[in-house]
Amino acid sequence: MTQNERRRVTTTAKLYREAAVLVRLGDRMRFEGIIGDAIKYVGRYLTTETAGWLLPELENYVHDFGGGPVRAHPLLLDAHDLLTAFRDGGEDFLAPDDLQEVRRLYAQSVALKKYCAADMPTLHDICRRYISVFAEAVADDLGVDNWEVDDILQQRLRKGDLFASPRVQGLLDYDFDLDDYIQIELSDGVIKVKCPEPALDTVFGEYQQSLRNGGAMDAISSGGHLFDFVSMEARTVNGELVAHDCQRFPPDRQVARRLISMTDGLRVLLDPEVALLALKQDFGLKPSYSPHRSQRSSSGSY
Structure with a gap:
């Protein structure tokens, strides 16, 4: 993608107005680069009163990745939402080892309601490598291009915002040992x-x-041969x-x-x-x- 193509952000999309509303209302997210410039452009005349009036019910935006509705708005979702999406549709794009880790982390978070400290780098790495697949799935519904959703989520990932939600922090237990x-x-x-x-x-x-x-x-059997039961x-x-x-x-x-x-x-x-x-x-x-x-x-x- 050329620089000129990247500059054609979809500023008329509802996504940018929603981002500007969140920024105006004091949300901690601050976007940089082309995405940040687009949000500033859309929100330059947005007052706090207008922002409160325009604030949509972002929590209601969901997407079905094959296992039921998952919260999918790129401005509000957290790492657990991405994990759920990867678990629901991951068989189509995750590497076998990553799929196994996603299934383990999901089962662990649902059944035990716990992450250990060592799970955080694993989940961070999986999110980083597969966010683009998630972006491709939801971009059309948001009226933007894939790279715009990808950029928003990658910025939130780099700043730690995807892991700062009360839900993810509430699941983190430093004393938890899966063994x-x-x-x-x-x-x-x-x-x-x-x-x-x-x-x-x-x-x-x-x-x-x-x-x-x-x-x-x-x-x-394994590879056409019985396991060594001895x-x-x-x-x-x-x-x-x-x-x-x-x-x-x-x-x-x-x-x-x-x-x-x-x-x-x-x-x-x-x-x-x-x-x-x-x-x-x-x-x-x-x-x-x-x-x-x-x-x-x-x-x-x-």
């Missing part, structure tokens, strides 16, 4: 369980063994029982329900996708992964 929680997530086509307590990890291992004995674990056996290092990095289970509703029930009353981060899987109805189209189902089927009795 203290059992994590159950659905990724790579399997349910993964990460358990920090070796004793409880052994209980999950015993349940996995029962599934394996019933043939249910045959449904899990490495998933309970293990002892230097005479102490050690928890696995994660244990894998078939993506079945009965398995999901059982895993959730096993963590009842414990500190757990549950992936919403696993919770939805547990709620699915069984119409008899898929085999049950009950540990003894294959044995009952082979005998011809139920």
